Amino acid sequence: MHNKLDAIVSTLASQIKAEHIDYLINHFPEVDDIKYNNQDDVYNEIHQLLSDAKNGNRLKTDIYTIHLVDSSFFFGVSSSANPYFKHEYVKFPAELLSLYNKGGSLDFYESENGTWLSAVAPIRNSIGNTIGLVQADERFDDFISQARSQIYINISVSLLIFIIIIFIMVSALKKILKKEDELSEKLMLSKQQLERKNKEMADSIKYAKRIQESILPIKDNILQSLPQSFILYQPKDIVSGDFYWYKKIENKILIAVVDCTGHGVPGALMSMIGNTLLNDIVTKSKNLNPGEILNQLNKGIVRTLKQKGNNVLSQDGMDIALCEIHLDTLLLKFSGAQRPLYLIREANLIIAKGDSFSIGGTSFDHEKNFQAQQFQLLKDDSIYLFSDGYPDQFGGEKNKKYLIGKFKKYLLSIQDSPMREQETLLRSEFYNWMGDEEQVDDILVIGIKF
Known part of the structure; x- marks a missing residue:
């Protein structure tokens, strides 16, 4: 899940222009200056970008930008239907300050709303200074549920593949045995058939080898x-x-x-x-x-x-x-x-x-x-x-x-x-x-x- 969240925020950070974040911070200085997503074209453009990323990656929580003032973080644009522009990010994870300029993953941390996994990526201007962060979150319980489901799927698929391989091998062997009575009369033809069937069996086992090597x-x-x-x-x-x-x-x-x-x-x-x-x-x-x-x-x-x-x-x-x-x-x-x-x-x-x-x-x-x-x-x-x-x-x-x-x-x-x-x-x-x-x-x- 960390890899997924990292990829989402890194992509978004490269798509959001730092001057747009600067514009929103300076032109709307007060809390809730932006009350509707379509109130400002720049805000709405970033909001749509975040919303598309949330929906496309099937995240259950909003993606948002934050910016740093002194040692406090404030919310900027979010994928939420209702903006919470310039509200203070209360009780943010302590590691967030150390990740402000480099981005990265936040290990499991507790908040009043539960246990979370998060990732952040810096939004930089043309000279490399960090203007803000893009943050995406996932509940730990959702992460565990998805991981467990994926493990069960992998087990089922792996077992099914092995069953299919064994079935192919048995089928191939039956066909070889069925031709046994014809060996004396059609030696050359049977030899070619046998070689072909052996190749099919060998190819099936080699395919099983590729599956085993993949794990x-x-x-x-x-x-x-x-x-x-x-x-x-x-x-x-x-x-x-x-x-x-x-x-x-x-x-x-x-x-x-x-x-x-x-x-x-x-x-x-x-x-x-x-x-x-x-x-x-x-x-x-x-x-x-x-x-x-x-x-x-x-x-x-x-x-x-x-x-x-x-x-x-x-x-x-x-x-x-x-x-x-x-x-x-x-x-x-x-x-x-x-x-x-x-x-x-x-x-x-x-x-x-x-x-x-x-x-x-x-x-x-x-x-x-x-x-x-x-x-x-x-x-x-x-x-x-x-x-x-x-x-x-x-x-x-x-x-x-x-x-x-x-x-x-x-x-x-x-x-x-x-x-x-x-x-x-x-x-x-x-x-x-x-x-x-x-x-x-x-x-x-x-x-x-x-």
Whole structure:
């Protein structure tokens, strides 16, 4: 909503002429000098501009201009049907003074009429001086209602798309099987048909991959907040049951590695559900610690997959390692479901074990309560989050698992390398170990250095 309000006021500020604001302030010096919107052509022109913006963006509250006299603000033109020209803006938000010359968003603030979100943009004259502000507001309750509705729509659309993809794949497979009896007599023709159908199926799965990739965080956004970091992401199939999740809230980073039951299309469907639930949880409650977020995620998975009662159809769930990082203080909070956090400090490996139960599923007898652990990070500390795919890979001379002990030693051996180079080294080590063997699971490793 802040982005929407920012865009509205910035556009309006560029359309309103500063000399028109000056004209109204100087030619109508007293309160309520303008009693009707069409009383003055200049006033009416700006009023129409604000009204069109309010109606076009479906705002429920008026948009208005304000100007500063000493340390007080007074209303100018508004989108209201009844002007309140030069009335004093009583109990305005304190941050408004600091935003007068630069504009920006006003975080949630209380007034006698409720809780609000607002944005302002300066109206500047030809030499760059601020003459006034354009302000647009939205009630916090309206914002939450719209956000919740959008989340439900996104979940519904995502699930519908996956159902359509699966239906297309099943339909394509049925057509291939129907042609099986004709293979001996029409070998060349059937071969062409088979290739075409396989391409259709592959294209459907690739389309599913594009949908899955669209929900993943943009890596450049993560690198902007965490420049010394990498994400090694290598699905076993075209689509993946592993996914990474990221959210920045002011000066706090939430980042997670999630390993869903299975891989391929079933795992990808679980990843879509998990990603949607995580976004919903932090949108509703921005101050939950990682343990509380995992408790909410567990309840959401159990509820979504109907894992309570006598007719349980799904035992699916997910393992997760979730970190909350405060960029200003380097305070780290961690919670895990069957996944650990590795912290390397001065060539020493510190392991923070997660809880010994997964998110979702019905194999746990009593209520799950995920715990949050806290660490004070130091400069040059490195942390690692990972799914079980890397250490579980078969390979080597005896075709055995790589195992977690070898993974720890390799992480310690590459600590002198920059994080981007560590990603390359980890990828090379994995492929050298795997050799000619098949990749057994999705691979996901995140490394961050401070």
